[in-house]
Amino acid sequence: MRNLFTLLFVCVFGIANVEAQIVVNSIVPNSGENCETLSVTISGSGFGQFSHVSPPEFTQTSSTTTFYGSVNSSNYTSILFTADVTIPNNAPAGWYDVIVTNTGGSGVLSNGFEVTAPTTTATLILGNNITTLQSTETYSVSQVVGSIYTWFVDNSAGIILSGNGTNSINLQWANNAGTYDVCVVETNVWGCILDTLCLSVTVGSGSSIEDYNLTNKKLVKIIDALGRETNPSKNPNTTLFYIYNDGTVKKKQFIE
DSSP states (O other): OHHHHHHHHHHHHHHHHHHTOEEEEEEESOEEETTOEEEEEEEEEESSOOSOBOOOEEEETTTTEEEEEEEEEEETTTTEEEEEEEOOTTOOSEEEEEEEEETTEEEEEEEEEEEEOOOOSOOOOBSOSEEETTOEEEEEOOOOTTOEEEEEEOTTTEEEEEOBBBSEEEEEEOSOOEEEEEEEEEEOTTSOEEEEEEEEEEEEOSSSHHHHHGGGSOEEEEEOTTSOBOOGGGOOSSEEEEEETTSOEEEEEOOO
């Protein structure tokens, strides 16, 4: 009788140990951006009925970073449940282990979830990319409610007169000809810093936009009033015509 009791005890004890095991098979979706909140479905397997499922852990051992989900529905028999997960704004990008714990044990899905850097919703900066010295221009991006927009430009290039922090600024260019970048960084409502967008702007020294466009054209030849090709250095005090490869003709008069 004692031997039979011992055998039954060992069998029951062994089954209890088996029932405590849990295996995590998958998580869908298996990636998300910093600050993003998404609903994931986690499936796995186990033995017997479990009394509860603890919030899943997302752990990146290389950076000792851990964040959690919040269970909103579950099927304890098959270890199938959904959880809402908000990825912190400071969670390093990379792969995370997904850990599910319930009564008696835990299951780990190694490198089951990837955190990626957030991307901005804006795709380009709108505004003139060719302008004149000391002119004032407006530059803007598409607006997202709650986002803050930080604009910057080289101090020698110009000054932001108004609008920094919003999706649109007024910028006064300085008296320095050249090509400069106007850039903006969006910080979303959750505090995540998104992509940096830049627009390259050519600031010219002529008196009109047409003068600046000439810098992108190729000079074909220079002729005088009689149509003869000439060298301007050898023909002072005369009117010359500069002919460009797109058919543009610019008239210049030299007086000494």
